[in-house]
Amino acid sequence: MDKIKIVSVGGFGHTDAVFRDLVGMEEAELLGLAPAFEGEDISKFEKLEPGVGKKVYGNYREMIDATKPDVVLVSTRLDMIPKVILDIEDTGCHIIAEKPLALDMPTLEKVQKSVEKSGVQLTAMLTMRSDPQFVAAKRVYDSGAIGDAIISNGRKSYRWGTRPDWFGEKDKYGGTIGWVGIHAFDFINYVTGLDFTKVAAMKSNIAHTQKPACEDNCVLIAEMSNGGHASMSVDYCRPEKAPTHGDDWIRVVGTKGVLEASLYKKNCVVISNEKGLFEEPLPEGKDKMFRRFLLNIMNGEEEENREMQRLSFMLTKVCLLARESAEKGKFIDLK
Numbered sequence: 001m002d003k004i005k006i007v008s009v010g011g012f013g014h015t016d017a018v019f020r021d022l023v024g025m026e027e028a029e030l031l032g033l034a035p036a037f038e039g040e041d042i043s044k045f046e047k048l049e050p051g052v053g054k055k056v057y058g059n060y061r062e063m064i065d066a067t068k069p070d071v072v073l074v075s076t077r078l079d080m081i082p083k084v085i086l087d088i089e090d091t092g093c094h095i096i097a098e099k100p101l102a103l104d105m106p107t108l109e110k111v112q113k114s115v116e117k118s119g120v121q122l123t124a125m126l127t128m129r130s131d132p133q134f135v136a137a138k139r140v141y142d143s144g145a146i147g148d149a150i151i152s153n154g155r156k157s158y159r160w161g162t163r164p165d166w167f168g169e170k171d172k173y174g175g176t177i178g179w180v181g182i183h184a185f186d187f188i189n190y191v192t193g194l195d196f197t198k199v200a201a202m203k204s205n206i207a208h209t210q211k212p213a214c215e216d217n218c219v220l221i222a223e224m225s226n227g228g229h230a231s232m233s234v235d236y237c238r239p240e241k242a243p244t245h246g247d248d249w250i251r252v253v254g255t256k257g258v259l260e261a262s263l264y265k266k267n268c269v270v271i272s273n274e275k276g277l278f279e280e281p282l283p284e285g286k287d288k289m290f291r292r293f294l295l296n297i298m299n300g301e302e303e304e305n306r307e308m309q310r311l312s313f314m315l316t317k318v319c320l321l322a323r324e325s326a327e328k329g330k331f332i333d334l335k
Helices: 016-024 060-067 082-087 105-118 132-143 176-192 291-299 302-328
Strands: 004-009 028-034 069-075 094-098 123-124 151-159 196-206 218-225 229-238 246-254 257-262 267-272 276-279
Touching: 004 276, 004 291, 016 028, 016 291, 028 060, 060 132, 082 094, 094 267, 094 291, 105 302, 123 196, 123 246, 123 257, 123 302, 132 257, 132 267, 151 176, 176 218, 176 229, 176 246, 176 302, 196 302, 218 302, 291 302
Parallel strands: 004 028, 004 069, 069 094, 094 123, 151 229
Antiparallel strands: 151 246, 196 218, 218 229, 246 257, 257 267, 267 276
């Protein structure tokens, strides 16, 4: 494989994060863009490098047949994500998909079986793994400076801003736990390396009742695979005048210390029994996680990609069961 051929399907989501990794990447080339469904606006990605000037197709199957890509980016309205993945299973293309991978358990199981049967490699756009603050937090945790995680806290707070009309339709949006809460589950998993064994949640819409299916506040708790516990808050109530769109934060209480990492404050602060109070230096720029995914395909190195595939399905499942917990008022055992 001299160069990885890539196409982009859809006009919503985090394709810009993948594009950022593609800029200047000599080993990969974007060949075209197409909507995931008739009438979808994909102009946002046409205006971003490397999408500028690339051929725009009216139909993504036509595009795939014409370009014969190695990798398909799927980033569109949330109910369409699994439909596109299932529709391209016969192409043999590897997939970088927006999250969540499905809006219900039967569809998730169908997508997972399809991907595993085809043998392609898939990762969800779990973009917060690339943020310097969380990369620094993982480095601290992996060093053993705070010991083993006992309690992990995560926060995801966004401005409401302007939301698509379909955010108010449950069959198209699915819920805020799957769209936003998955990031909190993910960065706790990323920093600590721990999976989740039980989950419970509550959710409601109080401040944005014009879109009742889009919960503007969610609280989640989980048991971690080492017996520790995690709590997460998710909301769309960050003031519009706040200096940043999001306020994303993690705190890990360990057996030997505590760390806190904040995207808003741009820092990672640690208190350790051994080293006292210190601030962990942040890496320069975002980690190029999607560039690595592509290079792993090129070089035939599957281990990291397969782990991201496992995590992508696992975290989607956790969020779907957390939504079920909120709707049924009970703990859900994930084991």
